[in-house]
Each structure stands twice: as C-alpha cells, then as structure tokens.
Amino acid sequence: MMVYFMAPMQTKVIKLDATNVDSTKIKEAASIVERGGLVAFPTETVYGIACRVSSNSLAKLNDIKGRDPAKYYTLHIGPKNEVNKYVPTIGLRAIKLIKNAWPGPLTLVFELDHTDIDKQQKILERELFENLYKNNSIGIRCPDSPIAAMLLQETNNPVIAPSANIAGQSPAVDASQVLAQLSGKIELLLDAGPCKYKKSSAVVKIGKKGIEILRPGIYSKAQLDAISTVKFLFVCTGNTCRSPIAEGIFRKYLAEKLQCKVDQLEQVGYKISSGGVMDTNGFPASPGALSACAAKGIDLKAHRNKGLSKELIEESDFIFAMERKHKESIIALSHEAADKCFLLAADKEIADPIGHPQELFNSCADMIEVAVKKRISELVI
Numbered sequence: 001m002m003v004y005f006m007a008p009m010q011t012k013v014i015k016l017d018a019t020n021v022d023s024t025k026i027k028e029a030a031s032i033v034e035r036g037g038l039v040a041f042p043t044e045t046v047y048g049i050a051c052r053v054s055s056n057s058l059a060k061l062n063d064i065k066g067r068d069p070a071k072y073y074t075l076h077i078g079p080k081n082e083v084n085k086y087v088p089t090i091g092l093r094a095i096k097l098i099k100n101a102w103p104g105p106l107t108l109v110f111e112l113d114h115t116d117i118d119k120q121q122k123i124l125e126r127e128l129f130e131n132l133y134k135n136n137s138i139g140i141r142c143p144d145s146p147i148a149a150m151l152l153q154e155t156n157n158p159v160i161a162p163s164a165n166i167a168g169q170s171p172a173v174d175a176s177q178v179l180a181q182l183s184g185k186i187e188l189l190l191d192a193g194p195c196k197y198k199k200s201s202a203v204v205k206i207g208k209k210g211i212e213i214l215r216p217g218i219y220s221k222a223q224l225d226a227i228s229t230v231k232f233l234f235v236c237t238g239n240t241c242r243s244p245i246a247e248g249i250f251r252k253y254l255a256e257k258l259q260c261k262v263d264q265l266e267q268v269g270y271k272i273s274s275g276g277v278m279d280t281n282g283f284p285a286s287p288g289a290l291s292a293c294a295a296k297g298i299d300l301k302a303h304r305n306k307g308l309s310k311e312l313i314e315e316s317d318f319i320f321a322m323e324r325k326h327k328e329s330i331i332a333l334s335h336e337a338a339d340k341c342f343l344l345a346a347d348k349e350i351a352d353p354i355g356h357p358q359e360l361f362n363s364c365a366d367m368i369e370v371a372v373k374k375r376i377s378e379l380v381i
Contacts, residue, residue, distance in 0.1 A: 011183050013175065016192045018042075021146055029188055030154035037187040038064070040164040040178045041151055043143040044196040045105045045218065046171035047178050048076070048161035049186065050151060053131050058160075064185040066167045073160035074107050074139035074203075075132055078152035083140055086132065088116045091380050092230045093269050094206050096317065100227040103144035105197055105218040109205040111137045128158060141201060147192055163200065173198040210268045231271045233316040234344065235326050239276030239305035241354050242322045244285045245365050246344060247274040248298040249372045257376055273316075277329040279307035288353060288361035296365065310334050320344035320375065322352075345371040 014025050029039045029050070036057045039050045051061045053075070062069050077083060080102040083090070087110045090098070094108060112120070117136050121129050132138050141161075143149065152159055163171035164178045164186075172178040175191035182189075202217030204224060211224050219227075232250060236242035251272050255262045258270070265272065285293075285300040293300045313319065313334045319341040321327040330337050344350060350367055353360040 009184050009187065011179065011186050011189055013179070013189045013191055016147060016190055018146055018192045021150055023150065025190070026147070026150045026154055029151055029190055032187050033151075033155050033159060034157060036060070038185075039151070039188045039190065040172075040175075040182065040186055041147055041161075041190040042175075042192045042195055043145045043148045043161075045143070045199060045201045046173050046195055047164040047175070048143075048148070049164045049182075050076075050155075050159050050161050052155070053128055053158040053160055055127055055131065058131060061160075061162070064182065065162065065165070067162075068167075072132070072134040072139070073162050074141050076148070076152055076159050076161040077140060077142050078149050080142045083142070086110075086120065086138055086140060087112065088119055089113070089380055091206060092317075093211070093228045096230055097204070097206070097224070097228045098142075101219070102142040103149065104142070105144070105199075105201040107139055107141040107201045107203040107215075109137055109139045109203065109214060111205065111207065132158070132160075137205075139203065145196075147190060151190070171200055225269065229266070229269050229271055231273070231316045231318075233312065233319045234272075234274040234322075235277065235308060235319060235330060236274075236322040237276055237326070237352060238278045238280060238283075238354070239274055239307075240283055240286045241289045241352060241361070242350055242364065242368065243274035243276065244300055244303045244305070245289050245293055246320065246322075246368050246372060247272055247303075248293050248300055249296065249365070249369050250376070252296070252298055253372055253376050254379075257379070257381060273312070275306050275308040275312055277308050277326055281306050286354060286361075288356075288358055289365075291358060292361040292365035295362065296369065308333060313337050316340070318342075322350040324349060344368065344375065346374075 033039050033050045033052050036052055040047050041050055051057050080098055165171050166181050174194040175189060178189055197218050200217050202219045203215035205212045205214055213221060234243040234246040251262050255265055258268055260268055283305045285303040290300050310333050313330055314336055319330060319337055321343055327341050330341050353364040
C-alpha cells in the first residue's frame with residue numbers, strides 16, 4: 001500500500017518598494033486572495049492577513065491564528081467611498097471621521113438600524129452578510145498604505161484583514177515577525193519593510209451619546225473628539241438678532257433630538273455658533289431677540305456678537321445664512337464655503353427685525369423655528 005504525504009506549504013516572500021509598487025506583484029497577491037488563499041501585507045499600523053470573506057477562507061484563517069470562530073473580523077476597503085456599500089446610512093460624526101481620518105489608522109464600528117440591516121440582508125449574498133455583520137453592526141477600516149490600497153482594489157470580492165499574528169501574540173510590524181509566527185501557514189508575504197506606526201489602529205464605535213473607544217490606538221480620545229465634532233454656523237448682518245435667535249433655537253431642538261441637555265452638546269460632539277457679516281464684536285443680543293427667545297424658553301443673555309472670519313467659515317461643516325447677501329459675503333470670504341452654505345429657510349429670506357416692534361421679532365423667531373426644525377429633521381445623527 002502506498003502512502004502519500006502532503007508537502008508543507010512554503011510561504012513565498014515578495015519584496016516591494018512602497019514608493020514604487022510593482023503592480024504585477026500586487027495582482028499576483030490579489031489572485032491568491034481571490035482563490036481563497038491568505039496573503040500577509042503591510043499597512044501603516046501593523047502587517048495584516050488578507051482573506052476573502054468566504055466561510056472556507058475564514059475557517060482557514062481562524063485555524064492558523066487560533067482564533068475563536070465566533071469573533072468577527074473587520075472589513076478592509078480601498079477607496080473610502082466603498083463604505084456606502086455596507087453602511088447605507090452614516091451619521092454626521094462618522095462622516096466627519098471618515099473625512100478627516102480615512103485613509104488612516106482608524107477602524108470604525110457602525111451600528112445599523114433594523115431598516116438598514118434588512119436592506120443589506122437583501123442585497124448581499126447570505127454568506128457575505130453573515131460573516132460581516134454581528135449584532136447589527138460592522139467594523140470597517142480603510143488603511144493608508146499604497147500597497148494595502150492597491151491590493152484591496154485589485155480584489156473583486158470583499159476582504160477582511162486581521163493582524164498577522166497568532167492569537168495572544170503581538171502583532172507583526174515587519175516581515176521577519178510575520179514569518180516567525182506564520183511561515184508555512186500562509187501562501188504569500190508582501191514585504192515592504194517595517195510599518196510606519198508599529199501599533200494597531202484605534203477602534204471606535206460612534207453612537208448618539210458620543211464616541212466609544214473599543215481599542216486604543218494611534219489616535220487619542222481628545223484627537224478623535226476634535227476631528228469628529230460637527231460644527232454649525234448661523235450668519236446674519238450684525239449677529240445681534242436673527243443669527244443668535246437661530247443659534248439658540250437650534251441648540252434647543254438638536255439637544256432634544258440627541259436626548260441630551262443643551263449644555264452637553266459639545267460633549268457629545270456638536271458645536272453651534274453664530275456670526276455677523278458686519279465686523280463688530282462684543283455687543284449683546286437685542287432686547288427684541290432676548291424677549292422672543294425667552295418666550296420659547298431660550299436664554300440669550302450671555303450672547304455677545306462677533307464678526308465673521310475666514311477661519312470660522314472654514315472650520316464649520318454647515319453654514320446657514322438668513323439672506324442671499326449674507327451667503328454671498330460668506331462665499332466671498334472663503335470659496336470653500338460654496339458647498340456647505342445654505343439659506344436657513346431654504347428658498348426664503350428671513351428679514352431683519354431690527355428697529356421694528358416686538359411683534360416682528362416674535363414672527364421672525366417663529367419663522368426661524370420652523371426652518372430650524374426642518375433642518376434638524378434632515379440631519380442623520
């Protein structure tokens with residue numbers, strides 16, 4: 001009787017220059033992943049193992065890593081706009097983080113509501129859906145490495161990429177550490193030298209109550225708060241009537257939507273301010289504005305006006321003007337504002353009540369309230 005012995009796998013090592021990547025070698029690696037093989041590759045944080053999202057490939061990956069099959073892996077994407085394939089509805093703070101931190105050393109955990117989960121279940125293959133989503137959530141990373149980006153773009157099927165190490169051991173930050181743990185267990189290693197950060201990505205979950213750091217990494221909590229804070233700016237002429245009224249009313253209804261107190265808005269990642277195109281500073285809100293807001297349970301006593309600045313415009317994510325002339329002044333100060341500056345009341349202008357009886361201030365505040373409610377209803381938090 002003849003006995004056949006299976007020769008042990010030999011891990012092929014391909015050296016790459018990260019500044020001049022050989023695309024043919026990346027294509028070779030991608031074809032291995034597509035066939036269900038495992039390829040170690042560098043990211044800016046640590047080396048990862050590229051694995052196609054299929055039950056057979058994941059079983060092989062769990063086996064070599066010694067990882068619990070019940071744990072889910074993070075999806076890795078090339079272009080950051082691919083996130084929309086897997087998360088239909090993205091909240092404002094997550095959008096801000098994607099804008100500021102992707103591609104980069106940050107993994108985002110998205111919580112999907114039942115409507116979006118049902119949608120994904122219908123459009124994705126069952127095997128893919130069941131291996132990517134857990135408890136109505138999915139983790140996604142967009143690495144900032146030319147080799148990682150090219151590899152992910154060359155694969156036709158979704159790819160997960162956990163760190164290239166045995167469970168319980170330190171992640172590999174260079175090729176020699178990958179081979180020390182995984183030689184003979186993976187098909188290919190793309191060697192581009194040591195990783196930039198030599199530290200795992202931060203893992204963050206975003207909810208209505210703020211940012212929850214599931215795993216510390218390159219970014220600190222303070223940095224994550226800073227780059228994810230969503231900033232709203234309201235603009236009128238002198239910043240003593242309409243824009244402070246709008247700021248106060250917006251604070252009230254945004255806090256209601258977030259189910260927090262008004263003084264907790266910045267704590268949960270939302271900053272609201274106002275300014276005037278007239279370059280004056282330090283004046284209080286007008287008596288008419290104070291009275292109109294007081295009737296709505298809003299206190300403007302602490303308000304002091306400020307003139308508009310290029311810096312204030314450029315740091316804001318949403319800018320709402322009372323009149324078209326204000327919008328024109330904003331864009332004149334910074335052309336970057338063109339895509340984020342709107343009339344608060346859509347196609348209507350909100351006239352200045354200054355110098356008029358209290359009744360006009362009250363009707364102005366009512367008009368602003370209607371417009372603010374509509375704007376807030378449109379926000380995805």
